[in-house]
Amino acid sequence: MSATTAAAWSRTRQEPNWLVRLFEWKPFLVIACLLPAVGLLTVFLTYPLGLGIWLAFTDTTIGRRGIWVGLENFEYLLEDPLWWNAVFYSVFYTGVATVGKFALGLWLALLLNNHMPFKSLLRAIILLPWIVPTVLSAIAFWWIYDPQFSIISFLLVDILGVRSTNIDFLGSAWPARWSLIAANVWRGIPFVAISLLAGLQTISPSLYEAALLDGSTAWQRFRYITFPMLLPILAIVMTFSIIFTFTDFQLVYAITRGGPVNSTHLLATLAFQRGIPGGQLGEGAAIAVSMIPFLVFATLFSYFGLARRKWQQGEGND
Amino acid sequence: MTEAVATPAAGNAATAQPETMAWDSKARRMVMLYLPLACFLIILLFPFYWMTLTAFKPNAELFDYKTYNPFWISSPTLDHIRHLLFNTAYPRWLVTTMTVAVCSTFISLIASTLAAYAIQRLRFKGSQYVGLAIYLAYLVPPSIQFIPLATMVYQLGLFDSPMALILTYPTFLIPFCTWLLIGYFKSIPYELEECALIDGATRLQILRQITLPLAVPGLISAGIFSFTLSWNEFIYALAFIQSSESKTVPVAILTELVSGDVYQWGALMAGSLLGSLPVAIFYSFFVDYYVSSLTGAVKE
Secondary structure, eight states: OHHHHHHHHHHHHHOHHHHHHHHHHHHHHHHHHHHHHHHHIIIIIIHHHHHHHHHHBBOOTTBBBBBBBBTTHHHHHTTTTHHHHHHHHHHHHHHHHHHHHHHHHHHHHHHTTSSSSSSSHHHHTTTTTSOOOHHHHHHHHHTTTTTTTTHHHHIIISSSSOOOOOTTTTSHHHHHHHHHHHHHHHHHHHHHHHHHHHHHTSSSHHHHHHHHTOOOOOHHHHIIHHHHHHHHHEEEHHHHHHHHHTTTHHHHHHHHHHHHTTTTTOOOHHHHHTTTOOOOOHHHHHHHHHHHHHHHHHHHHHHHHHHHHHHHHHSOOO | HHHHHHHHHHHHHHHHHHHHHHHHHHEEEIIIIIIHHHHHHHHHHHHHHHHHHHHTTOOOHOTTTTTOOOOOOOOOHHHHHHHHHHHSSSHHHHHHHHHHHHHHHHHHHHHHHHHHHHHIIIIIHHHHHHHHHHHHHHHGGGGGGHHHHHHHHHHHTTTTSHHHHHTTHHHHHHHHHHHHHHHHHHHHHHHHHHHHTTTTHHHHIIIIIIIHHHHHHHHHHHHHHHHHHHHHHOHHHHHHHSSGGGGGGHHHHIIIIOSSSOOOHHHHHHHHHHHHHHHHHHHHSSSSHHHHHHHHHOOO
């Protein structure tokens, strides 16, 4: 009985054709699965990265293949006050905006971690600035920063009476720099707050209960429980934030385009200005390449943040 | 807690104190929680309110804060939107942006699903290094890539065509999606696949009939995220597209609508509003997926 069913079963099972067998062969399957992603990334990410570094050592312009000029582009940049200015503002912009984003974002996350009605709706609304295209909200900021019809100036001058003249947000160097940082912080808060909120929710309440029984103050609970437990996620979010703030382009390009008098150029906007409309591809690439050391630094920061995480969890359960 | 249970029995004199304490903590909660939260909300939402308001304000009100209340519209108008839709190429820009976003999302979803499956489930030698390499690819920002990519796009003859954007957007979408999907695949029990393998299913059947249906939430998250990211992308679109009609919305608003010294703020704001709406609508349908993918990606 059992022999006949087994025979019937083996008869119905057809010998798989060569294509099916090929897809059962693991090495082929692995390569076939990885090919689209790895292929696309190699052609449009790794190759351009190398090409960009090569371009930085040539004097390529639009429409003319460049020749190797060695470090000439970089030597030129080191004597270029505009480049130094862009380096300064990139570092300043990243530093101040990151501190602002994380201070306010952490505060917002701690607020949202309380029990309250409409919590999920609130969370949804708060993410809005991060979802909307940066350029479009930047244009709204541009209008808010208008020298004549700024609503902030109107509030300060006509309603509160704090000032007697309109603020010239984008007309001179320092106000323009601070205005851009404010816009960047505004856009960054939601991302930081929502990611940190997710981190806060993974902290076990029993830790707080134990601390309460031991008579801790609110500050001590934050300092010795919340902050250390949040540190791994904080490190990762901060790395991302630093990398993408340092290489920011959209906000500055949309609001000031590097002006007034080139005072708000970030390295990315300077590279764009020299490279695409200016046509000096080699020089633009050199400016872009000069961002890489900063990015490597930020990535190492992320790596050590991750290493610390395993150490904190005690065992490799992740 | 025990105090609150005990007080009703103790009589009127005893209840007074807990009540004032309750009031006190309510006031405290108001100041410590709701007040800062309200400030955050106002600041975070004000630019959108201002954008919407400006888009529907007639020019006369727009530039006269003395006679009209700037925070309200006394006679709303659709002029700016009409100007945008019928006097500019705005509908075309919307269509281009939509096409580019949909196509690049589709390409990166397919590529990253396969890659994530291979890395997480096929477990070949060195799979974690491939995973790490893809993670590192996410850290390469477009700002250092656009110049070499522009020369490449030019040499490939794709300059000024949406195809250039469709092919380059996956470079920042694939790493993110792969990363997200590896996390999702990890959460699907491996035993399910083993059962299917024992029953004689091929690897591709397993992927199609077992893993993918279970990973649908992950796929939706990756999809909407990719769509949003490609809708928002700016620098590649600015560098690779020259002609007015094949620009994407963010680039077109900034380069085509800003003309001369007099900015048409009404039209600019209407354009920004219309350009944000598709993403915002999309977002409102999938809020939970956004939040879970954002937090999931960070936690991974």
